[in-house]
Amino acid sequence: MQCSCFQVLVAALALVAGLQLLYLALLSGLHGQDQRSHYAELFQGRQSLPSDGHKERLKQVLASGGSLDASRQFRIYQDMLRGTWDGKHSQDVVLVTHTSLSNLHHTQQLVERWRGPLSVALFAPNAAEVRLATVMVYALAALCAPIRQLVRLHLVCQADQVAAFPELEDHDEFARLQACGDVFAKLSRVGAGQRNYAMDVVNVSYPNNLLRNVARRAVGGHWMLVVDVDMVPSEGLREAFVALPRVADEGTPRVLVVPAFEIRHTRRIPGTKTELLQLYQVGEIRPFYEELCPRCQAPTNYSHWLNLPVGGPLRVAYEVEWRDPWEPFYIGASSVPHYDERFKQYGFNRISQACELHMAGYRFSVLSNAFLVHKGFKVASDFHAQKDAENQRNKVLFRQFKQELKIRYPTSSRRC
Numbered sequence: 001m002q003c004s005c006f007q008v009l010v011a012a013l014a015l016v017a018g019l020q021l022l023y024l025a026l027l028s029g030l031h032g033q034d035q036r037s038h039y040a041e042l043f044q045g046r047q048s049l050p051s052d053g054h055k056e057r058l059k060q061v062l063a064s065g066g067s068l069d070a071s072r073q074f075r076i077y078q079d080m081l082r083g084t085w086d087g088k089h090s091q092d093v094v095l096v097t098h099t100s101l102s103n104l105h106h107t108q109q110l111v112e113r114w115r116g117p118l119s120v121a122l123f124a125p126n127a128a129e130v131r132l133a134t135v136m137v138y139a140l141a142a143l144c145a146p147i148r149q150l151v152r153l154h155l156v157c158q159a160d161q162v163a164a165f166p167e168l169e170d171h172d173e174f175a176r177l178q179a180c181g182d183v184f185a186k187l188s189r190v191g192a193g194q195r196n197y198a199m200d201v202v203n204v205s206y207p208n209n210l211l212r213n214v215a216r217r218a219v220g221g222h223w224m225l226v227v228d229v230d231m232v233p234s235e236g237l238r239e240a241f242v243a244l245p246r247v248a249d250e251g252t253p254r255v256l257v258v259p260a261f262e263i264r265h266t267r268r269i270p271g272t273k274t275e276l277l278q279l280y281q282v283g284e285i286r287p288f289y290e291e292l293c294p295r296c297q298a299p300t301n302y303s304h305w306l307n308l309p310v311g312g313p314l315r316v317a318y319e320v321e322w323r324d325p326w327e328p329f330y331i332g333a334s335s336v337p338h339y340d341e342r343f344k345q346y347g348f349n350r351i352s353q354a355c356e357l358h359m360a361g362y363r364f365s366v367l368s369n370a371f372l373v374h375k376g377f378k379v380a381s382d383f384h385a386q387k388d389a390e391n392q393r394n395k396v397l398f399r400q401f402k403q404e405l406k407i408r409y410p411t412s413s414r415r416c
Helices: 002-045 053-063 102-116 127-144 145-149 167-176 179-193 206-215 237-243 274-280 302-306 351-358 385-410
Strands: 074-081 093-100 116-124 151-158 223-227 232-233 254-257 260-263 285-287 316-319 328-332 363-367 372-375
Touching: 002 351, 053 074, 053 127, 074 127, 074 206, 093 102, 093 206, 093 237, 102 116, 102 127, 102 145, 102 179, 102 232, 116 127, 116 206, 127 145, 145 151, 145 179, 151 206, 206 223, 232 328, 260 274, 274 285, 351 385
Parallel strands: 093 116, 093 223, 116 151, 254 363, 260 372
Antiparallel strands: 074 151, 223 328, 232 372, 254 328, 260 285, 316 363
């Protein structure tokens, strides 16, 4: 009887110990689940989520506080998203661009058409946009596999703004985002009706050249094509350039010009030169800036390019002299001069860099079947009200910049 009681006591103690272990295991599991739910609850209804690697990277980048630019006016969070591509294959071409939150939705088509590495600098001018930008970057990382794989994204804001990791109070921003398409649909709604460079914040300028330089930092030893975010490259441009015999192993540096066009209606963006020619013949396509500043793209020599034979591998078709005020889009080495970050808002931001290329001795060679298409015709009525005033301010700066180039390149016989 005494032995039996002892056995019952031992069994009871074992049961209690087992229950305690079970409780601790459940508690540990619930704690881990609670940590994961902080991520999951933002995407209500999702059955599975990607690994937390991108979440941890985002948290680390934000916790660093970013860094200030040279003027100490802007704060930079480099690589909030970091695509899995790297600098090991220097033959590749990185598509480099910049955008405000209202135009970030264009990156979806860029990723689909480019099918390779992209580097995007995103500008948020105030606290509300900084917070929304962080939320949307988080959503892109969580729900868009191609973005996670191909895009390196960097946030730029005013120096007195600090970005923070999304919290559960941001749940409403995520509630209806179930897939990648939902994220881009929301971004399209954010940008509806907004005009480029139209800043809603007083005394804040869109720092386009700073953004270009920030995005360039990710290029490493790759080649790069710097474009506006609402432009679409021709199909297979990246792959065709990678297959092109090397053109930079020469004594004189050069860039490879990609002719730019604009399209009236954006439902059908041409992918091949044959498609572009068909739309050009019916007036749906025209040279970029043809109405606003035909001289700005005239040296491209569109008539010659349009009459080149269609088909065959990508090649260098012809060479042209740079002349003011040409501002070509081009594929160049990562060593080309940086953009002057004093230029902000509208006017002279790209031509200043093209002018420096000319002064530095670069040649300008035009590619045969490659092209860019801007979404929509550029017309004066579409611009923001301050465009002309900004252009005049930057014109004065450009005159100063050209004098500085004479000092920077004292042996150059070229002038802008």
